[in-house]
Amino acid sequence: MSNDANPFESLQEQIGDAAAHLDVDEGVIERLQNPERILETNLTVELDDGSLETVRAYRSQFNGDRGPYKGGIRYHPGVTRDEVKALSGWMAYKCAIVDIPYGGGKGGISIDPAQYSETELERITRAFATELRPIIGEDRDIPAPDVNTGQREMNWIKDTYETLENTTAPGVITGKAIDSGGSEGRVEATGRSTMLAARDIFDWIGKEMVGASVAVQGYGNAGWITADLLEDLGATVVAVSDSSGGIHDPRGLDAKDVKEHKNDTGSVVGYGETTEITNEDLLTLDVDLLVPAALENAIDAELAEDVQADVISEAANGPLTPGADEVLADRDVWVVPDILANAGGVTVSYFEWVQNRQRFSWSERKVNEELEQVMSDAFDALIDAYEEHDLPNLRTAAYVVALKRVVDAYEQAGNWP
Ligand code: NAD
Secondary structure: OOOOOOHHHHHHHHHHHHHOOOOOOHHHHHHOOOOOEEEEEEEEEEOOOOOEEEEEEEEEEEEOOOOOEEEEEEEOOOOOHHHHHHHHHHHHHHHHHOOOOOOEEEEEEOOOHHHOOHHHHHHHHHHHHHHHOOOOEOOOEEEEEOOOOOHHHHHHHHHHHHHHHOOOOHHHOOOOOHHHOOOOOHHHHHHHHHHHHHHHHHHHHOOOOOOOEEEEEOOOHHHHHHHHHHHHOOOEEEEEEEOOEEEEOOOOOOHHHHHHHHHHHOOOOOOOOOEEEOHHHHHOOOOOEEEEOOOOOOEOHHHHOOOOOOEEEOOOOOOEOHHHHHHHHHOOOEEEOHHHHOOHHHHHHHHHHHHHHHOOOOOHHHHHHHHHHHHHHHHHHHHHHHHHHOOOOHHHHHHHHHHHHHHHHHHHHOOOO
């Protein structure tokens, strides 16, 4: 990544910027800039060769004023206490802007999962689930997938929890496989909302999506689905990347073909007749739409000066530093912020939880229709706030809407004890 800004400080700055436009007690803002509690734990697991290894894991419960804590679990060597705190805060405000009844949470283990076998990953995951058990639950804290975790890890966590609790509680975790209580449309949901956010902003600024050129940084779950769905809208995906590098073809790529190539070879690099580019090249391409879908701090203030995209729809959490936001707003680049653009993941997680609680399942069509409605209502709320308060950018507008909702819930409950 091009910048090592502390993501937790970025979150606090974003909340502070929004608070300046609301009439809220400073003590309340301070509370809403910090997590309620954090679990930091060391998991000692047996490796396949019989040796023992200890890994560091975290769970941050940011805010429970609007409902149970909710947020993903990430496996990545870059996981730190501050990163998890930031991600848990972004979750709280994300749930608020799409108006689903959750607070924010996030967890992570500081490992490179590629270095472990499947059986080792299962032992690590079950050890973490055992540590999490007292603080998670269908009405307490509901984890979900994030970078380098997916249905497999969610199924292990659900099974560990249910076995230890001697119950069935599929709603303790979301992002499960369908046969384990998952929801139709969940795997695609983050990419779908990123696409919907891009479509809504294009409509609002009067820009045509058919024929629009798109670059996607990070070709994992969120990135590749966004690319695929944007192609369905008539856009042309001209460049994509992953941690091994990027590829560019101004005539357009085939999103599904590139994904197959990545599945077969482990990277997008080497696909077809494309030119190899760096991630920095990709982020500064002259495209209509840029989708950062990798990790935090992909674009800092310096790189933002070179960004040539007209619109950015953030699939990743925290891909722009606050400095980049300022530069891009000055340069009239429209940014649909992460807490709205990638909120499809948590929204369909919420639908999954609702289905689990009702022991009932919805069709994929119903899931997608409900998601589209939630996204469109949230986009309208954001634009209303942007215009009403004359705000510098859409991110501040998103935080103004979200913060107001969290503050209202907090004040209605009252400060106790
Ligand atoms: P993933 O593990 O499926 O994919 C991540 C991709 O990013 C991989 O292709 C990886 O190679 C690539 N990558 C990593 N470092 C990179 C770098 N420096 N440059 C370019 N590419 C790089 O993860 P994901 O679930 O798609 O998550 C991606 C982002 O979306 C994260 O910020 C995550 O928090 C966010 N997000 C995910 C979900 C979800 O439901 N999966 C929901 C909301 C937000």
